Amino acid sequence: MSNINIDNIPNFDFSDAMMIPEAPAGFKSGFVGIIGRPNVGKSTLMNQLVGQKIAITSPISQTTRNRLRGIFTTELAQIIFVDTPGIHKPHHQLGQVLVKNAKLAIDSVDLLLFVVDGSVSCGGGDRYIADLLTNSKTPVILGINKIDEQPKKSEEINQSYIQLANNYHWTYTKFSAKTGAEIPQLQELLINQLEPGPLYYPPDLVTDQPERFIMGELIREQILLLTREEVPHSVAIAIDLVEETAKITRILATIHVERDSQKGILIGKSGTMLRAIGSAAREQIQKLISGKVYLELFVKVQPKWRQSRLHLSELGYRVEE
Known part of the structure; x- marks a missing residue:
């Protein structure tokens, strides 16, 4: 994270501080929305994916309030992750704003990573979000998180999500945002789903938030x-x-x-x-x-x-x- 305090610099432009180089031939890039129910580990996953803490984490649900962008760059690709508030039934004006912002993200990205809690079986909240996604043309990958918390006999849990993925013809993958298990494989899977594109941000930037x-x-x-x-x-x-x-x-x-x-x-x-x-x-x-x-x-x-x-x-x- 840069020590530049951009809040106090009028008309600050990232390009004034760091020029964005031209992407090499075959470079891939795109925006990946991370969506799911509250407290399924989206913010912890964001931190793992970019390799640095930029999103707050808590055992209390519904802690993410703003769409937060995290940036992961390799020599071959750049992924801009968009962390969203958990989709839930809102009980006040703030909740309505948060859920509306999360829903807006569904159609404003190139790829969706639908994160579910792999320590418990698929529930009504997961199926509600899955139904929302049927109205979107954005491709979806189902991410089964918390494999480190699964009970020894987890076949029934896994099968409930595999069935969900099969119903919608989605690719699925399993990982642990907490321990980092299978995160490199997830990053590779996401990159493979992206189209050729430019560098949107300087390679050493991990978030666009001030x-x-x-x-x-x-x-x-x-x-x-x-x-x-x-x-x-x-x-x-x-x-x-x-x-x-x-x-x-x-x-x-x-x-x-x-x-x-x-x-x-x-x-x-x-x-x-x-x-x-x-x-x-x-x-x-x-x-x-x-x-x-x-x-x-x-x-x-x-x-x-x-x-x-x-x-x-x-x-x-x-x-x-």
Whole structure:
């Protein structure tokens, strides 16, 4: 990840910093959408595919909120992976925006990787997404994840997904996003499905998201990991200030919640929880920018922000075109 803070540079163009070379003869490229139910391991898979942490992961479902692009480049190909929010029945305006964005991704990519949880049998949520895909002309590969968590006798589980793939004439493959098992084979399979094309991004870039976005996601990840279930989905992060010097990067961020009780949980007794969140997030951000970080967090109550189109837009959540 570059240390360039593109948020503070007017009219920043990637080509100003890094020229995109011409692709060699026979080079393949394309956009691959990663879709599936919540908590099937899409973000963990994205990190494995690009070889670096760019998407937050959590045992709590529905943690991905923005379509995040990860970039994997070899001498022969470039794949732009589009990680999407889990497709589920929405319960508020935020959920509607997330699911609509995920559905939009289905027709805006060259290939779809439909990820399912291979530790359990195919369910109604998987079949719902499969039916959605019948209305799309985008080719689909069914990816059976979590093979490391399968029980010893997993024939019935595997067969339920193989049957699903056969019903729709899809290619299927098995892997573990957690351990990395069969990930190289998956990358090769995806490349084989792509058409010849150009380099869309510089070869050493792993995401097109600005550092501020990744910083906010790393803070939100620690909230997901450290707080109770009543808090995580009511949280949004705003990066208010990033100041870089030769010795340290100073970051001020606001955590938006919906209720006073959630604010109290995030701050904790005598500020212990907020300090724990800040300390853990700071360590992750230091890895991101390869330098020392001073991180200061504030908590603000924004009632019903998930129900308000205006508040969603202010916090960076909008239906993508």
